Amino acid sequence: MDAIVEMIDVAKEFGRKQAVRSVSLAIARGSAVALLGPNGAGKTTSIAMMLGLLRPTRGQVRLFGGDPGSPRQHVRLGVMLQSVSVPDRLTVAETINLFRGFYPAPLPTERLLSAAGLKDDARTMANRLSGGKMRRLQFALAMAGDPDALFLDEPTVGMDVTSRRQFWDELRGFIASGKTLLLTTHDLQEADMVADRVIVMNEGTIVADAPPERIKMEFGGRQISFAAGAGVDLAQLDRLPYVLSVHTAGRKVTLRTTDSDAVLRRLIQGEWDISDIQVTGAGLEDAFVRLTTEMGEHT
Amino acid sequence: MKAMFSQWKAELLRTARDRRFFLLTLGMPIAFYLIFINQQGGDVKIAGTFWGEYFMVSMAAFGVLGSSVNTFGVRLAAERKSGWVRFLRTTPLSSVGYALAKTFTQLTLSLFIVIVIFAVAHFSQNVDLAPVRWLEILAWLWLGSLPFAALGVLIGMAGSAAQVLGTLVYLVFSMLGGLMTPVQVLPKTMQQIARWMPTYHFARPAWNLLANRSVQWSDVAILLAYALLFIALAALVQRRVDSRPE
Incomplete structure (x- = not known):
């Protein structure tokens, strides 16, 4: 089974609140999957469990066939989370280099800076970047280890139109080279641009799992x-x-x-x-x- | 290993750019040393040694405490609040690696602070010890700083209260532990309280070394107990934080 992520009958409860009820899915290597749904549907909780940030209350989660909480499983993975701000007193280039140091075979700093469109900001203090540029820096951090799979949680929030276009161009290049993408969004157009499979979540369960064309027909x-x-x-x-x-x-x-x-x-x-x-x-x-x-x- | 080194390097770089660190954490013990020594005169005898030497140890301990509870604790709190710590957990840098990198950073800074205070005492008050004695005291203050790093971790979990809590612990621990005013001249009750302060047991072996007395195991044991207490509390708080919804 060549799955990047596998979830088998997974549930997650916070106290009495059921964030994820019962989710089973497998994401195949080389696929581009969009996880869609309204706020509070359980997307972010699901991703957090795939990354080992949260332990499921019930069920099994596997990342690259192993324990998602183990740092070893994160070597071939790049991640963008929501609401993360970077440490102070480090420049953009230094923050990228900090992350490059975490991985055995990182991409060159120059390559990451240009992929994120931050060449001119290399020496800017990272925590002073605008919202959109901050998001792009986080994309550079996700790409730092030359990952086989990218997990992006609401990646384009805060980006302007130009940034977005460049971002999607980069992502398409990434997918074209046979790598795996999983992103959450509540923007159907974004999903349509890159995904070959759309998983719709609502109230903690999967309610649709189909190619975007079919989903679009339901929506038209x-x-x-x-x-x-x-x-x-x-x-x-x-x-x-x-x-x-x-x-x-x-x-x-x-x-x-x-x-x-x-x-x-x-x-x-x-x-x-x-x-x-x-x-x-x-x-x-x-x-x-x-x-x-x-x-x-x-x- | 490489990941930890990367983290350590970045932490030092951040500290080198931190004006607060130099002005407060390092500046205050230096300023206090110069002021208090001039008031009393460095030649006054105290606890089998001289005031200039005794207070050098006090201020080195004060500096190490400040770097742990103030700079380190507050920074940790900011990193947790900003989601950065959570983000790092998605990288190959393990939680243990992150903790170790932070600890090594603290050890590096402690070493730096103690050496700077020693240099200030040496050049301003002609404090001169046998090379072995210098090294013994340095080694003790260096390793003895570890429980305070653990305390910094605990304070780092206080969220937005970390700044206030850090400052409070900084002042209370240094005053009650006899770092500001020697325990010997304090009232009896204060002396009793000092005996329960980790800061007191951190500085006392170094004071003893100055007076040619040996390190007492009770000090080591009490410091170790404090370290375990801080680590246990931090682990407890961590578990509660983890079970909260996102």
Whole structure:
């Protein structure tokens, strides 16, 4: 079994709170996996268990076939965690060199600086970097040991558009060389850019595990919202074709649909008494919650 | 081994850039030494030796204490709070390696502080000891600093209270342990209290060596007991921290 990570019926409880209920998964070498889900879905807790930072309450976790808590298993691994700030009184280059010292065969400092786009900041004190550059430095630290696998927890939070693009370019290069990537995000577009497999988590369990194309189909919906006049029978909206769900708040109606054009045409031609029409792409965070509940019902 | 060396090197580099370390941790014992010696005169006899020598040991111990509970403890607290310690646990640097690297850093700094205080005493008060005596006292103050490194680790777990706690321990331990005012001139109750202070048992063997007396095993035993206590408490706190949600 050539799995980088294996989780077998894993659960994690904090006191009475169940962060992870029952998760079983295997991540194959060379795959690029995105772990998606709303906040509090159990993504970060799962990654923490894969890294040996947390011990599962129940079940088994293996990293490179061994104990994830053992430092030996971390030699071929690069990691970005959330909310980490670097020590004071070290420059960017010194911080990178500190990390290079932890690994048997590190990448050259110059290579890491340019991968992270920090060449001009090499002599800046690392803890004075802006949020986005700090994140890039952490990417350089993750790459320091020339890892076979990268685990990135919400890697692009705080990065600007240019940084992001460079970051994804680097990551694509990394995957193309046959290495393994696991990242958590709540941004579907990010997942779509690099992942060949998307695992959706909600309330501590896996609710979907499929290639991104399939997940996108489940999601492809748009939202139409409008104010309905007094004469509109709200119950009829549900029966319109292409409508997935109807949400009403007073006279304010929000429809989720697979074909917004068709629904709009019908609404207009049917001379429905509606005003204030807006069409938007479904919010990803919301859509995820909806997707997860729907898929939970289907399976 | 290489990972520990990398960590040790970075820690020393950070300390070398730490103005607080030089101004307070190293500056205060030097300043106190120069001030208190001039008030009393270095030739006053005390505890079988001279004030200039006696207080040199006091201030070396004071410096080592400061570096452990103040600089080291506070820095550790900051590293834990910033998530850095957690992040390091995802690298091949083991927790043991990290602890050892930190300990070696503290030992290096203790050695540096003690030697600087010795140099100040030597050049300002012409304190002169037999080479063997210098080395004995240096070796004792160096190794005896280990329990205080453990105390620093414990203080480092106090989170945002570490700064206050560190300063408090710094002052209380140095005053009650007889580092500021010699135990002999303190009231009886204070003398009783001093006997329970790790700082007292840290400095006393060195004072004894100055007076040509030998190191007493009771001092070593009490220091060891303190070291074990600090380590046990730190392990206990660590376990509680680990079981908290992220």
